[in-house]
Amino acid sequence: MSAYRAEFRVSTMARVLGVSTSGHYARCKRIPLARTQADAALSGRIRSIHEATRGTCGAPRIQAELADEGVLVSRKRVARLMRESGLTGASRRKKPQTTLQAADHAP
Numbered sequence: 130m131s132a133y134r135a136e137f138r139v140s141t142m143a144r145v146l147g148v149s150t151s152g153h154y155a156r157c158k159r160i161p162l163a164r165t166q167a168d169a170a171l172s173g174r175i176r177s178i179h180e181a182t183r184g185t186c187g188a189p190r191i192q193a194e195l196a197d198e199g200v201l202v203s204r205k206r207v208a209r210l211m212r213e214s215g216l217t218g219a220s221r222r223k224k225p226q227t228t229l230q231a232a233d234h235a236p
Contacts, residue, residue: 131157171195171202172210179216187211187218 130142130153143150178191186194188208195202211217 168210171200171206172214174200175207175210176214176216179211184216185219190218 130139130146133142139153140150143153174195175191178194179186182190188204188211191211192202192204192207195207
């Protein structure tokens with residue numbers, strides 16, 4: 130709603146969205162949770178590690194890198210933050226099939 134304040138009145142947007150205007154203003158004044166702030170900082174660090182490895186590392190390797198730096202965090206939390214940021218590790222390629230059986234040979 131804050132992004133559209135210049136175009137529409139807050140009371141009109143609140144009525145259309147089915148929320149109260151006082152709830153909107155209370156949310157604007159609310160301080161973010163400590164966990165949210167920690168996730169934002171950790172997400173930035175994860176992004177820098179991912180860029181440093183040219184996007185090859187997934188959650189387990191990034192979690193190990195963070196552990197080496199002294200940041201103890203679970204692999205699932207790293208995976209969730211990577212998923213929210215749109216980061217993925219490089220997957221291994223499948224081995225090519227090198228031998229194809231000829232159709233005229235007996236099985």
